[in-house]
Amino acid sequence: MRKISALALAAPAVALVIAACGGSSSSSTTSSAAPATSATTSTATSTSTATSATSTASGGxxxxxxxxxxxxxxxxxxxxxxxxxxxxxxxxxxxxxxxxxxxxxxxxxxxxxxxxxxxxxxxxxxxxxxxxxxxxxxxxxxxxxxxxxxxxxxxxxxxx
Ligand SMILES: [Cu+2]
Structure with missing residues (x-):
């Protein structure tokens, strides 16, 4: 019982730290990183499509x-x-x-x-x-x- 309550106390403390960071000037860094992440994701998708097309063409x-x-x-x-x-x-x-x-x-x-x-x-x-x-x-x-x-x-x- 004591361990559980200790964890329950720790989790809100972490959430508070994250919230504090998000509210500061670092929010501009976060927003600029988001488009870069989605661009990387779309590149990876097209690459995997090309790879599967190649393996089909080579007859497996x-x-x-x-x-x-x-x-x-x-x-x-x-x-x-x-x-x-x-x-x-x-x-x-x-x-x-x-x-x-x-x-x-x-x-x-x-x-x-x-x-x-x-x-x-x-x-x-x-x-x-x-x-x-x-x-x-x-x-x-x-x-x-x-x-x-x-x-x-x-x-x-x-x-x-
Ligand atoms: Cu040539």
């Missing part, structure tokens, strides 16, 4: 998507020059925030030419996902927009 494969991004400042290169994956279903999520359109094209082997196995559309802004079923081997990823591969927009994908 357990393997995590590889990520590749075009240089955001417009240089003709990707953020990686090598990618590695396990044989089977390989998903590459390609982001292009550069001020010009790019794509990612996957070619068999590392020669100047080779069989093209798949490609994202040429796009600007956002992320496109490319899923291919690949055997162990070496592949080249490059941008097929004229001049981009020659300028350095390519790399090697190793599948084992």
């Amino acid at each position: 494969a357990a393997a995590a998507a590889l990520t590749l991004a075009a240089n955001p400042s417009g240089q003709l290169k990707y953020d990686k020059s090598t990618l590695t994956a396990k044989a089977g279903k390989v998903t590459i999520a390609v982001t292009n925030t550069a001020p010009l359109p790019h794509n990612v094209t996957i070619q068999q082997g590392t020669g100047a030419t080779g069989t093209v196995l798949g490609a994202t559309p040429t796009f600007q802004g956002g992320t496109k996902t490319l899923t291919l079923t690949l055997k162990p081997g070496t592949y080249t990823f490059y941008c097929s927009v004229p001049g981009h591969r020659a300028a350095g927009m390519h790399g090697t994908l190793t599948v084992s």
Whole structure:
């Protein structure tokens, strides 16, 4: 009985402290923080929507998507020059925030030419996902927009 009454006394004391803070100048800080919180919440919602769409597109494969991004400042290169994956279903999520359109094209082997196995559309802004079923081997990823591969927009994908 004594413990319960002690708690009952403590709770109103805490409430009084909170009320005192809320009534002071700190109320302006509280109101400015509220919009930021709701903005974060809406971003998180759209991200989770995109994630579920991606997993549906990749057919529920357990393997995590590889990520590749075009240089955001417009240089003709990707953020990686090598990618590695396990044989089977390989998903590459390609982001292009550069001020010009790019794509990612996957070619068999590392020669100047080779069989093209798949490609994202040429796009600007956002992320496109490319899923291919690949055997162990070496592949080249490059941008097929004229001049981009020659300028350095390519790399090697190793599948084992
Ligand atoms: Cu390009």
